[in-house]
Amino acid sequence: MAMAWLIIAVVVVDVMKHNSIITMVAELFSLVAAMGLVIQFWVLKRQNDEVFKINARALSITWSDNSEYWSWVPLPNEKPNEEVVEAAVLNMVCWLDVSGKFDTKNLRLGTKYEVIFMVKLEDTANGWDWEPVKLKLVMPNGSETPEEHSVSFVEYIGKQWIDIPAGEFMMSKENVGEISFSLYEHDANIWRSGLIVKGVVIRPKH
DSSP, X not given: OHHHHHHHHHHHHHHHHHSOHHHHHHHHHHHHHHHHHHHHHHTEEEOSSSOEEEEGGGSEETTTTOTTTEEEEEEOOSSTTOOXXXXXXXXXXXXXXXXXXXXXXXXXXXXXXEEEEEEEEEEEEESOSSSOEEEEEEOGGGOSOOEEEEEOOGGGBTOOOEEEEEEXXXXXXXXXXXXXXXXXXXXXXXXBEEEEEEEEEEEEOO
């Protein structure tokens, strides 16, 4: 982010030297728009050589744009000067669907990876004792049978952040492409609340 502001400052100085105020404003709007596109790609952060994190804002969460069903809250920074990350907080829904996609082209061949949902359940969370939540992992181009399993969230209510695996895969040439993963429950028609979604991690499984 500091680099982004430095770029803006350089552009301002340069434009002021050679152009009018109107031109300068136009140039700045163009730059900010372009930076917005870049920031969308920054949502997918490379933590180190092999661990990738997708923040909740980059996931597809049904009704997350409606404050009646979901809220967005900033999380404390883990490191100084780290950009603010928002988590999605479930207020109340009966159709739960959190999904995302990831291009595996940067993963290392011959390494086994796991796809993890990072979640937390508040002390007041309810509706989780009726039906378990389903998790699914789909590989590129149907190269493998999709992985799918169920997890009960009841035992995690009131605890700290937990890692819920969606699935795992061995990185190969056949698996180069876009994987998709989801955490969902569509059938119970039960209102649920208190789930906090931080994001998804793709990391080597040791």
